[in-house]
Amino acid sequence: xxxxxxxxxxxxxxxxxxxxxxxxxxxxxxxxxxxxxxxxxxxxxxxxxxxxxxxxxxxxxxxxxxxxxxxxxxxxxxxxxxxxxxxxxxxxxxxxxxxxxxxxxxxxxxx
Amino acid sequence: xxxxxxxxxxxxxxxxxxxxxxxxxxxxxxxxxxxxxxxxxxxxxxxxxxxxxxxxxxxxxxxxxxxxxxxxxxxxxxxxxxxxxxxxxxxxxxxxxxxxxxxxxxxxxx
Numbered sequence: 571x572x573x574x575x576x577x578x579x580x581x582x583x584x585x586x587x588x589x590x591x592x593x594x595x596x597x598x599x600x601x602x603x604x605x606x607x608x609x610x611x612x613x614x615x616x617x618x619x620x621x622x623x624x625x626x627x628x629x630x631x632x633x634x635x636x637x638x639x640x641x642x643x644x645x646x647x648x649x650x651x652x653x654x655x656x657x658x659x660x661x662x663x664x665x666x667x668x669x670x671x672x673x674x675x676x677x678x679x680x681x
Numbered sequence: 682x683x684x685x686x687x688x689x690x691x692x693x694x695x696x697x698x699x700x701x702x703x704x705x706x707x708x709x710x711x712x713x714x715x716x717x718x719x720x721x722x723x724x725x726x727x728x729x730x731x732x733x734x735x736x737x738x739x740x741x742x743x744x745x746x747x748x749x750x751x752x753x754x755x756x757x758x759x760x761x762x763x764x765x766x767x768x769x770x771x772x773x774x775x776x777x778x779x780x781x782x783x784x785x786x787x788x789x790x791x
Binding site for chain 2 (some may be wrong): 668
């Protein structure tokens with residue numbers, strides 16, 4: 571059973587397009603996260619939801635909008651994609667915040 | 682500002698011991714975590730220290746000194762499969778927010 575899953579695994583798209591990435595966790599955790607990992611492998615938190623409530627919102631362009639329909643799902647929608655958005659996006663979940671479980675990642679390439 | 686510093690790359694021989702250091706400067710501190718990431722894979726949790734001292738989990742140990750804002754990950758009996766990137770991460774001003782270091786790439790040679 572996959573604990574944290576993301577779709578799609580790969581996403582190749584043109585500049586200016588809008589795309590979404592979906593994340594689901596079956597661990598029963600209350601908290602979910604979105605991270606961005608750039609080409610230098612620097613891992614940075616973008617958003618976090620706790621029981622469907624936004625608790626962390628880092629300095630991210632407002633073209634990025636997270637949505638949590640329930641505590642097992644956290645989606646990320648990106649408008650007007652730019653070249654600099656190319657990265658690997660990881661979803662993660664945790665119960666308290668100590669041990670975070672990461673999904674397999676979505677490699678986004680903007681052409 | 683908030684920053685974590687760790688070496689960018691470490692090379693060691695199979696069977697040896699390697700230590701990866703991490704120094705941090707953050708506005709708050711709940712604890713220091715370590716994550717492992719293989720190329721093309723996801724970060725996976727290794728250990729967590731909230732208090733000073735050494736935590737041991739099998740071949741891996743992690744140490745924290747809060748007064749020195751310093752920690753390290755110790756890997757013993759290195760195996761080829763330990764070749765990966767290792768990230769330290771601080772739970773800083775929020776118990777849910779992890780601030781990651783830039784990662785240390787460990788290469789284990791035969």
